Amino acid sequence: MTPHFPIYLDYGATTPVDQRVVDAMIPWLREHYGNPASRSHAWGWEAEAAVERAREQVAALIGADPREIVWTSGATESNNLALKGAAHFYKGRGRHIVTVKTEHKAVLDTVRELERQGFEATFLDVGADGLLDLDRFKAALRPDTILASVMLVNNEIGVIQDIAAIGAICRARGIVFHTDAAQATGKVAIDLRSLPVDLMSLASHKTYGPKGIGALYVRRKPRVRLEAQMHGGGHERGMRSGTLPTHQIVGMGEAFRIAGHEMGTELERVRSLQQRLLRGLTDIEQTYLNGHAEQRVPHNVNMSFNFVEGESLIMGLKGVAVSSGSACTSASLEPSYVLRALGRSDELAHSSLRMTIGRYTTAEEVDAVVATLIDRVARLRELSPLWEMYKDGVDLSKIQWVAH
Amino acid sequence: MAYSDKVIDHYDNPRNVGSFDKGDDTVGTGMVGAPACGDVMKLQIKVDPATGRIEDARFKTYGCGSAIASSSLVTEWVKGKSLDEALTIRNTQIAEELALPPVKIHCSILAEDAIKAAVEDYRAKQSAPAGAAASH
Numbered sequence: 001m002t003p004h005f006p007i008y009l010d011y012g013a014t015t016p017v018d019q020r021v022v023d024a025m026i027p028w029l030r031e032h033y034g035n036p037a038s039r040s041h042a043w044g045w046e047a048e049a050a051v052e053r054a055r056e057q058v059a060a061l062i063g064a065d066p067r068e069i070v071w072t073s074g075a076t077e078s079n080n081l082a083l084k085g086a087a088h089f090y091k092g093r094g095r096h097i098v099t100v101k102t103e104h105k106a107v108l109d110t111v112r113e114l115e116r117q118g119f120e121a122t123f124l125d126v127g128a129d130g131l132l133d134l135d136r137f138k139a140a141l142r143p144d145t146i147l148a149s150v151m152l153v154n155n156e157i158g159v160i161q162d163i164a165a166i167g168a169i170c171r172a173r174g175i176v177f178h179t180d181a182a183q184a185t186g187k188v189a190i191d192l193r194s195l196p197v198d199l200m201s202l203a204s205h206k207t208y209g210p211k212g213i214g215a216l217y218v219r220r221k222p223r224v225r226l227e228a229q230m231h232g233g234g235h236e237r238g239m240r241s242g243t244l245p246t247h248q249i250v251g252m253g254e255a256f257r258i259a260g261h262e263m264g265t266e267l268e269r270v271r272s273l274q275q276r277l278l279r280g281l282t283d284i285e286q287t288y289l290n291g292h293a294e295q296r297v298p299h300n301v302n303m304s305f306n307f308v309e310g311e312s313l314i315m316g317l318k319g320v321a322v323s324s325g326s327a328c329t330s331a332s333l334e335p336s337y338v339l340r341a342l343g344r345s346d347e348l349a350h351s352s353l354r355m356t357i358g359r360y361t362t363a364e365e366v367d368a369v370v371a372t373l374i375d376r377v378a379r380l381r382e383l384s385p386l387w388e389m390y391k392d393g394v395d396l397s398k399i400q401w402v403a404h
Numbered sequence: 405m406a407y408s409d410k411v412i413d414h415y416d417n418p419r420n421v422g423s424f425d426k427g428d429d430t431v432g433t434g435m436v437g438a439p440a441c442g443d444v445m446k447l448q449i450k451v452d453p454a455t456g457r458i459e460d461a462r463f464k465t466y467g468c469g470s471a472i473a474s475s476s477l478v479t480e481w482v483k484g485k486s487l488d489e490a491l492t493i494r495n496t497q498i499a500e501e502l503a504l505p506p507v508k509i510h511c512s513i514l515a516e517d518a519i520k521a522a523v524e525d526y527r528a529k530q531s532a533p534a535g536a537a538a539s540h
Contacts, residue, residue, distance in 0.1 A: 309442055382421065383465055384466045385444055387466075402435070
């Protein structure tokens with residue numbers, strides 16, 4: 001435990017590496033340091049074997065064939081490879097890409113780059129609950145649409161999109177369908193044997209594995225092709241060159257093995273902690289849960305505390321690590337684009353807290369956070385002119401603010 | 405976000421939190437900022453009509469720690485000053501006192517604006533004693 005943040009409720013940002021994963025990785029840094037591509041000696045052979053074992057472990061969690069797993073440096077690179085790789089490979093068929101406004105920046109920024117390279121993109125709105133309407137999705141598709149990208153689980157609000165239905169729509173029209181599953185592994189069951197997804201981005205560090213390693217699932221049946229983005233020695237069937245980091249890969253494999261093994265019991269435990277947190281907080285007046293309450297992973301509680309600004313709230317949560325959708329806490333002064341896409345007013349977007357529960361969260365921690373939040377919100381509302389006006393019955397939406 | 409000790413102090417122990425009666429003739433109320441920006445400050449000054457000096461101040465702020473600290477600090481600084489003296493308080497002084505990083509300078513600017521708005525409101529009330537001063 002660090003002296004600064006004894007309670008960690010930011011599992012959505014990253015997770016600690018599971019001790020079992022660390023133990024599995026160490027030998028591959030110490031004695032077994034061979035390059036998996038060294039075909040001429042035992043150091044290489046054993047490293048290659050470890051990489052292939054890990055490949056099977058990652059594939060097993062998502063119901064894929066090991067040959068469909070391409071190692072990358074993380075989900076951001078996987079998103080880049082999937083989108084740029086597919087867009088460029090299939091651009092002969094068309095130049096239109098469809099995605100959603102609430103995607104992670106690794107998808108949004110990559111799609112913007114593709115726009116700069118001559119593609120056309122449509123960024124779809126979501127409903128107030130964060131879910132993508134299927135009719136709206138269908139209406140956006142054109143004869144020249146070649147690629148669609150919709151994330152499985154949203155990083156800010158934890159909502160789960162209907163990937164099966166969206167994938168089926170794409171499949172029917174021959175559109176390549178990519179989904180970013182970085183926040184999904186170990187939280188929702190994924191079976192690519194039945195899920196009509198062509199490309200899936202996977203992260204290690206959101207599932208108790210090390211940072212700096214990820215994977216991209218690339219479907220073999222029907223075959224999906226990509227233009228490589230990293231050129232060199234032709235690793236990963238030419239899709240991603242670069243010496244494979246055995247220790248990282250072994251780590252991700254072990255993390256995914258554990259996730260598959262423990263997902264059932266972990267989900268139950270996390271759900272009961274989520275309910276405990278929600279029960280404690282919904283007693284506070286004027287709180288709003290952001291995103292659909294049920295179509296959401298139990299690990300995520302994203303709430304707005306009206307009339308209290310997010311950064312000032314976090315400042316008062318000494319000893320608790322969470323994140324906020326407040327502008328002040330992002331590098332720009334813009335509030336969370338995900339919360340804005342839900343139609344949340346700027347005040348509510350500025351007033352939000354994302355709390356994410358994980359493998360090591362305890363009931364005591366949840367209770368401590370609830371108590372602290374109740375106290376802090378009350379204190380900050382005493383300081384808040386907006387709360388004062390609300391209590392006086394003033395309609396804040398009618399005020400003419402004098403902004404500078 | 406690394407806060408200076410002074411910002412933390414004002415956050416933990418805000419000075420002069422509260423409200424005066426807006427209708428009181430000796431009170432000037434300045435409300436600046438907008439919820440859309442994540443910063444709203446309400447600054448109130450109570451002026452001694454005999455001396456024309458600010459004898460007391462109150463604030464309420466919706467905003468980050470730096471915004472709360474800036475407005476809290478300002479309530480301390482305006483006490484005892486004449487209205488013209490209060491108008492000389494510059495955001496740069498506030499930012500320096502609180503060691504605000506560049507990304508938080510706008511909080512000090514808002515605090516300076518709040519002083520101006522409060523003084524203006526008070527003065528408007530004095531020149532329209534029938535109580536027709538524009539309020540926020």
